[in-house]
Amino acid sequence: MNDRILKASMALGAIVSLAGAESTTEGNMKTLLFFDDEALNQRQNIVRRIGRAERIEESVFADPSGGNAAWGYPFVWRDTTSGKWRMIYQAGHYKNTYRDCGGGVVMLAESADGLRWQAVDTTAAVKLPDRVTINQVLPMTKGVGLLSGGYEDTRAEPDRRLKLMRVVCGAAPNGSELWTSADGLSWRLEEGVHWQTQAPDPPTFAHFNALRGRYVLSSRPDNGQRQIVLFETDDWRTFTPPEELVMTADSLDRPLTQIYGMPIFPYEGWYIGLVWLFHCPASERRHFPHIYLGGRSDVQVAYSRNGWHWQRGPREPLLPNGANGAPDAGCLQASSMVRLEDGSLRIYACTSRHEHGQIHSGDGYIVAYALRQDGFVCLQSDGGPGWVGTRALYWRGGEARLNVQARGGWARVQVTDPRGRTLDGYSFDACAKFDGDRADWTPEWKDGCTLAALAGRPVRLEIELYNASLYALRGDFVVLNTEQVKKFNEKGIIPGDRPGF
Template identity: 35%
Template sequence: MSLEPVNSSITNSGTHTTILFLDDWQLSSITNMDRKVGKPKWIREGTLVDGLTEGTWNFPLVVYEPDLQLWKAVYCGAVDFEPVRANKNRFLRNQILLYAESSDGVHWVKKDVSDQASFPGKRYAANQVFGLDEHCDGAPVFYDLHERDPERRWKYFFASHRKQFLAVSPDAIHWKVEAIPLDEVTLDSPITCFYNDVKGTYVLSRRVHNGDRRIALFETMDFRTFTQPEIVIHPEPHDPPLVQFYGMPVYKYEHLFMGLLWMFHTNPGEIEYHKDFGPIDCSLAYSMDGRHFFRALHEPFIPRNERGEHGGGSIYTSTMLQAPDGHLRFYSGGSKAEHFQDQNLDDAALLLHELRKDGFFYMESHAMIGRVMTRCVDFGGNGLNLNVRAPYGRIRVQLSEAQGKPHDGFAFDDCVPFCGDTTAYSPVWKSGRLPSALHGIRTHIEVEVTSGELYAIRGDFEIQIGSK
């Protein structure tokens, strides 16, 4: 199956552009500014403990449905095979799906759906929505906003007896199973999916096969015909020693595809066909087209919690979304023990971390005044706003000619300084001039930051890269 890319701007949606600071590609100059990594904050009260979850299988998907003003969570339980099977001092478990609801995405109720949900397997809990009598291993669940059939909005990919299956649901409670005609594989979780709106395809993100812990992508338009796997993430020299990549859920943010890369820190003393024991944390990768991924970090983006806490042994971040208040939320399966360390512990839970809007990376003034200059842009309208924080400093903006000279009326000294903390600061110039007056003129956006931070630049402009 050949899937050819369609033409699409790298950074634009129409003439509206967002500049984030994961790299310098859209910048011309940086003076006295440091790039910093955002630090998602663990929200302890957002922890959901369920005795059926187990440290190695959890992988929650959390969705906010605005029409219902309801948060829904589908996460995995791990139940014993009958009879119990063991391998390499670890138990092989059977996966089930469990369901919870919340009015705020923080405080959860394990919803009793026993009178609604039916499935072939044994029922272990009132909030169980799916299970088989045979081996089942997959997840996290995928919430498909591009699906035209509302009966197939929720999708759960799993393997059973070396075959791949897809379960679909309209509401996360009622599920039906379909076979997927992939070649026979020995495959285990996680199996994640995302929609690539650049190419108009669905993409499965997973390993090539069990034990080969690198990230490979499969593409499909119909879940019937698939491309061959293409490896997109492989360990690099700057990575920690012997690291392997356990999985990578991918979510769209603005023009970028953000990969939540699970880093498995393996035990050098474990000499086996493949390694099973060690801690897992979450790093970060990103892509502009959903196919070619770049490593944003070689260290954790969401690190493990303190020892003894949920997430102190391993943390599997499987959901990223933007809450109605604008904050970024990350939901993870967190365990107190390391991967496969002790499956008898009641150690796993759903965890919540929060981050400022656009807060993956930001530019901070190194000492007092710093400046950032974008590449040349062409304004198509008056929209220009910045995500900034300078509660004891100030922010000023200048619009400059291609060679750096300020446009008349748009100099730093013409700008009304801003002091405060906002995700949408719109600069005003004393001259009364508006950015649309510069339409058709190559213009740099310059931001002066005094004792502050710059997270993003948004506006009605297009980055000018190369000749047009």
């Protein structure tokens, strides 16, 4: 038997996914990411840089049955019982899917490390009347079935923990299906459930918004319309209309850019969107007015404090296309993100060497990318020393932890009062310089001075960077505005958190 094929047992064990679960910090710890300057009131000789995920070469996976996974939309989770990783993906096969376009056959793969995948032989466990591949898990459809996205629902009953959304094209309007599973091997169609009555081209993704207390789906509003809308459900049976437009290309994007999709991931009080940018060619006329053939796609980052109102920063790719001939030179579309034990992130995407619409047999891959913890964006010194200063922070206790890369340079911190006056013992000169690379660096001052000793009062942190990058600041604090500082000083009113702001 091909060594890319594994025999599947009837019971795959309990499954816990890092992809679908909310990413949270411990206790009351708050995380500041530096997408913008909202929490700052000082910035000198500092530039903002979008992070850069790195392709993991050994992860490049081509469907062993010969299918084209260019639009494979991988859904990855981890089985903590066995310690193995599992992946649902799709690939196109001649005579079975729409023009071998990368959609159609939904399959299961498994890996010991989440990088080197093997197809799972499902023939004994899953009886399908129209089986195309040895690792197929869903039946084919009467129309053209395209996997649209997957989600691990940690709030659901165990037998519906895993969810797949599929679009069935070829009818007017297109239909949508919801499939559920306990193990990723045996799937059940949820009869009568249609998450979008006129389902668009894939992708559609889901997550749970803790602030709204509802599941939120991101999708396109209509077939052929390349914008992103949000809609909601409480029970996975009834859904609000897909009418909340949250993301569209604008004048800061390259000419003729369109937005193809946006999976959303809760991340320590933030919501991170991985935006698929389709850079359309101006010369396309063969499918006019629909721009289809040619052009590359990459992945940029969007962010939100409440998961409903979205912003974008510098228009630089978080996941860039590779060089010509690379497996991700043409199209790159990320659909899963998992957090590893060391805090670093792994992003899974479907890719192709060819440009959009030029899908050839033998092209189309699933690829993993590595990103450091909090590596979406950073503040970086711009030649010589630079300084970052926070707004007043009501410090509730404990120490600060900074995610800093300072190899070849250094970083240090001083503490001031809300007016910027340095506190005795907390100056830059009293702080030990940090010249390493850590996600949890805790500043240390001479004479045993600590931030914990300043609990119960408003302070500011000033960070000095020299040939260094700051990715995040963590601590037990509340970011204050001027009025809150005044109320505390005059009346002793202790400010509370305002989630979503």
